[in-house]
Amino acid sequence: MPTVKLIGLKKSFDYINAADGLDLEVHDGEYLCLLGPTGAGKTTALRMISGLLTPDEGQILLDGKDCAHLEVEERKAALLSQTYALFPNLTVEDNILFGLNIRGAAAEVKERVLINMLDLVRLSGRSDAFPFELSGGMQQRTALARALASGADLLLLDEPLRALDARLRISLRVELRSLVKTLKMTAIHVTHDHDEALVMADRVAIIRNGRILQVGTPEEIWDNPATPFVANFVGQCNFFTGEVLENEPYTVLRTKDGMLLKGRPSKLPKGSEAVLGVKIGNTDVSKERSGYMSAKVERIIFEGRNLHCDLMMDNGHRLSAKVPSWKRGKVSVGDKVNVSWEETKGAVFPMPAGGLEQELKVE
Amino acid sequence: MIAVISRKRFRTGWTAFIILFFLLFVILPTVYILSYAVTDWGSIDTYVLNDPEMMEMITNAIIASFEIAGIVTLIDIVVGLPMAWMLVRKDFKGKKFLDTLIDMPLAVPTAALGFSSAIFFAQTDLNVPFALNSITSPLLLIILLHVVFSYPYMVRSLSAILVQIDQTYETAGRTLGASPLAAARTITLPLFRAGLVTGIILCFSRSLSETGGTMIALATMNNVGFATGPTLIGDWKSNLVSNPDLAAPLAFVSILLIILSLILLVVIKLILMKVHLPMGRIWPRPERIFSRGLFPKAKDGLTVFFLVILVLIPSFFIFTYVATATPTSFDWGPFLDSLVYSFLIAGIVTVIDIALGVPMAVYIAKNRTGKISEVLDVLVNVPLIVPTAALGYSLGVFWTGQNLIPTWDVLLIILAHVAFTYPLVVRNVAGAVEEVDPAFEETARTLGAKPIQGFSRVLYPVIKSSILAGAIMAFTRSLGETGATQAVVADAMTAPVYIVTLIRSSDYYVAGLACIVLIIVSYVAMLALRYVTNGRRSN
Secondary structure (H helix, E strand, C coil), X not given: CCCEXXXXXXXXXXXXXXXXXXXXXXXXXXXXXXXXXXXXXXXXXXXXXXXXXXXXXXXXXXXXXXXXXXXXXXXXXXXXXXXXXXXXXXXXXXHHCHHHHHHCCCHHHHHHHHHHHHHHCCCHHHCCCCHHHCCHXXXXXXXXXXXXXXXXXXXXXXXXXXXXXXXXXXXXXXHHHHXXXXXXXXXXXXXXXXXXXXXXXXXXXXXXXXXXXXXXXXXXXXXXXXXHHHHHHCCCEEEEEEEEEECCCCEEEECCCCCEEEECCCCCCCCCEEEEEEEHHHCEEECCCCCCEXXXXXXXXXXXXXXXXXXXXXXXXXXXXXXXXXXXXXXXXXXXXXXXXXXXXXXXXXXXXXXXXXXXXXX | CHHHXXXXXXXXXXXXXXXXXXXXXXXXXXXXXXXXXXHCHHHXXXXXXCCHHHHHHHXXXXXXXXHHHHHHHHHHHHXXXXXXXXXXXXXXXXXXXXXXXXXHHHHCXXXXXXXXHHHHHECCCCCCCCCCCCECCHHHHHHHHHHHHHHHHHHHHHHHHHHHCCHHHHXXXXXXXXXXXXXXXXXXXXHHHHHHHHHHHHHHHHHHHCCHHHHHHHHHCCCCCCCCHHHHHHHHHHHCCCCHHHHHHHHXXXXXHHXXXXXXXXXXXXXXXXXXXXXXXXXXXXXXXXXXXXXXXXXXXXXXXXXXXXXHHHXXXXXHHHHXXXXXXXXXXXXXXXXXHHHHXXXXXXXXXHHHHHHHHHHHHHCCCCXXXXXXXXXXXXXXXXXXXXXXXXXXXXXXXXXXXXXXXXXXXXXXXXXXXXXXXXXXHHHHHHHXXXXXXXXXXXXXXXXXXXXXXXXXXXXXXXXXXXXXXXHHHHHHCCHHHHHHCCCCCCHHHHHXXXXXXXXXXXXXXXXXXXXXXXXXXXXXXXXXXHXXXXX
């Protein structure tokens, strides 16, 4: 039962810093999701932990011990890659038993593990099939069984659900997590899908440009994002910038054109520049109730459960709101509506050093 | 055992050993003779540059070599392109059969091919029925001979690229109003360059390198005086013991061949990759006329006709000769001895190629981005381009000049054959390894496999057929080689060299029988290769 600790990891490829002082701690038996946009350094982090890449600087501690000298195969960290990498020349059975065969395990042990694993991933009838004969979901489960059966106690999952179709991806989320939990393994799961991370993780670590921005439970990440980037990445936000007038019991922000907007209480000094972020799902539009500002509905997209509304404020800026579908008919294109949100749903941040636009840029 | 060879230090050492072997046993001996120009310029000056007669002989031979290679390549393009087109783009009865026919000459060792073509084309006093029996110019005969064995290389390289070019481009061109000929010429042909480069380099270097077939063809027509670069090397090497003054001319010819072939490689690559085929202009009327009616049919007919007359009949004409000639009694002993000797050498060479070439291929394929592997990747091509006679002579001088290893004939021949077959294995296997997703081996490692287990259990099963294909290619090339063998050990008695000797002493009937035995042996190997590669495709 290992813990993983990364201390100041650095790795660069031709002037690109894939890891730029990466610090992260994963607890024993934890399911941690490493969430970030493409090119954030997620896979690099995973490959350094597995030993397939050597960091330029920094330390990796497995169970408290520095593992710089440990070979890939000695780390007991099984990697499950995006493409599954099921060995095409081996059957499901031989794939699953690969790790045990390498170690020359006894026949009884192999027999027992095989039956358990096939049972666990519901592939009992297909043990003689070759990978190309299996559906995507079955391949995924075979790869998982193989990793679980290898005797590893750390599971490194590199976008394990990416190649599956949407419905299967969603049903496998819960299944994958509960399997790992049953076997009491530690798992690091890399993904760029924030829904997946929120649903599956004990804790989520947000990574960007080779650095960890925030680590916390899904609730913490959702409710208390550390930076505007995090707020926007795990659920789209409307952002406003302005000057702090009050910080208790609500933060009050005055925008350039004089709007007064409210958000959660903060420690921001009065008079400083700040950013207010409201998730579009928490942004409400109404023709009757008053709001912080008025805007014209430019477009409405019907998404089934929700309506996605694109709005144009009087000052020419755009924002979006996601409202329940039953409001269909109550708002329509061209309407003047009032925009509002609960004070507690407005997250407040100090103005980022490079400006808001720079902060929100993905890549 | 597995634990020991899995240590990092051992692995680093092994990689270093593989690279060192390649540099010391393949590359260095191949180009070693270049140093002769620096150390012994004096003797080159005395025996070559100040000897107008010698100088003229060398210049003529080198010019003949390049002239032949150039014309042969041109002919190959002209007759090979329609054939490749037909094989890839058309569907007709007997296509599979035609496809097999193309590869037939590859199964015939060039020594046998030389004899077979010569008795078909050249004017001889053998009186074989159905023979053309008309060609008296040695230059023309050698050109025809070289077309026979280089033609399949051209067709194969062109069709390999043509398969990859999407036909929808042409279809789109035609829906926009282009005639079939105009569409093919202006759209598909320019996309062809990569295949053309490979084909041209293969044909050119094979023609430039050919020794045994050329020698035999020349001997069959009782030629005196005409020589190519490689045949000069072969002839002089056998006279070297009685006439040590030939060392300087030998070195000079080898140096010229090596340098010119390497320069040519670079030039061909640069020209073909940089220069655009000037084909933008369209002549709607004539092109439409040429796309219709009898013209396409005539083109296809001529293509097949050329295949039969220029390639197939010359390849197998030897059977006609042996069937109709009056049998003479002879002693099978020496030939069987030479055959065993050839087999032994080819076998050992193949084992060495596999043992040391596969790790090299894996190293090159896996470190694609590394500087070292980039350099190695270029160097691997050198022995493929350098004419084997020059390579053999250079290698012989290198190893007999050092006191590092004993200079037994067998050992030297093996080393020479390794030098030019090693790249075949490396090319083949490196290509296969590159196609394998590295995730397989990485995943195996994270599942607890040591690097050697990762190779043996995961990578090896996937690339097995490519290794086998490389092995068979190396084996047949070694079995049929004359130039390198003669250039390294003048009186070596391998099967192809023995056939050359037989023909020079006018034992044509025996030579014919020996050729047929060699053809059958190679053909069996070829069948095995097809079987193996077809198995790979269906997987």
